Amino acid sequence: MSTIAVVPVKRFGDAKQRLADHIGEPTRKALSEAMVTDVLIALRRAQRVDRVIVVTNEPAAEALANGYDAEPVLDSDGETSHSSAALVGVRSARERGARRVLLVPGDCPALDPKEVDALIEGAGEAPEVLVIPDRHGTGTNALLLSPPDVMEPSFGPGSAARHVELARAAGASAALREVPSLALDVDTFEDLQALRDALAGVIGGAAHTRGMLNRLARR
Ligand SMILES: Nc1nc2c(ncn2[C@@H]2O[C@H](COP(=O)(O)OP(=O)(O)OP(=O)(O)O)[C@@H](O)[C@H]2O)c(=O)[nH]1
Numbered sequence: 001m002s003t004i005a006v007v008p009v010k011r012f013g014d015a016k017q018r019l020a021d022h023i024g025e026p027t028r029k030a031l032s033e034a035m036v037t038d039v040l041i042a043l044r045r046a047q048r049v050d051r052v053i054v055v056t057n058e059p060a061a062e063a064l065a066n067g068y069d070a071e072p073v074l075d076s077d078g079e080t081s082h083s084s085a086a087l088v089g090v091r092s093a094r095e096r097g098a099r100r101v102l103l104v105p106g107d108c109p110a111l112d113p114k115e116v117d118a119l120i121e122g123a124g125e126a127p128e129v130l131v132i133p134d135r136h137g138t139g140t141n142a143l144l145l146s147p148p149d150v151m152e153p154s155f156g157p158g159s160a161a162r163h164v165e166l167a168r169a170a171g172a173s174a175a176l177r178e179v180p181s182l183a184l185d186v187d188t189f190e191d192l193q194a195l196r197d198a199l200a201g202v203i204g205g206a207a208h209t210r211g212m213l214n215r216l217a218r219r
């Protein structure tokens, strides 16, 4: 069954506003770029992901997509939200024959290709939605949608429980699946610390983000 990963990426100049009190704009841009790079490298290594689509209006992210075997797709004008960018990607994935879509954020750089493969291998029969929560258990970091249009994503606070409800309302089976490397998105300065601690415990992966974290630690 063809699985396409969809990675929405905001313009780097607008991204990571919740880090603005701690990190200046040039470094935030560089960090965003490093994280997207690591996500694309991990997805390229995942054997169960047939194709990767990056939804973005950011020229640097478009270039990264081209460089890492992904396909850039333009977001709508004004990049209205994570959920609407995800929908743009789902539509493109369906046009390319996807039977399943994995929505992955560009700010989960610890992403482990083996965990991605295990998630996809463990998926059941469609219609099904698997919700991968953040480390707090309340937000959603990834969604595995089978078929891709089984429901519309609804990211934002409290989205893990909401996604389960929406899936069930659409007549699909729905479950939360904890995927450790997908729990670590970077929204806040505390998330950066949690990521740093987690990466210290594993060898390999997230090379670009590790470099940025080292730079930040030296400041
Ligand atoms: N293409 C696109 N991607 C988005 C949009 N909003 C969020 N994203 C992406 O969705 C993923 C999760 O986004 P957030 O966790 O909200 O990150 P963020 O918007 O950079 O962070 P804040 O500015 O602090 O809200 C990241 O990969 C973002 O780049 C959007 O409007 N368009």
Ligand SMILES: C=C(OP(=O)(O)O)C(=O)O
Pocket (backbone or CB within 6 Å): 082, 083, 134, 138, 139, 140, 141, 154, 155, 156, 157, 158, 159, 160
């Ligand atoms: C990360 C989430 O949403 P947003 O990208 O809108 O912050 C979420 O739903 O947990």
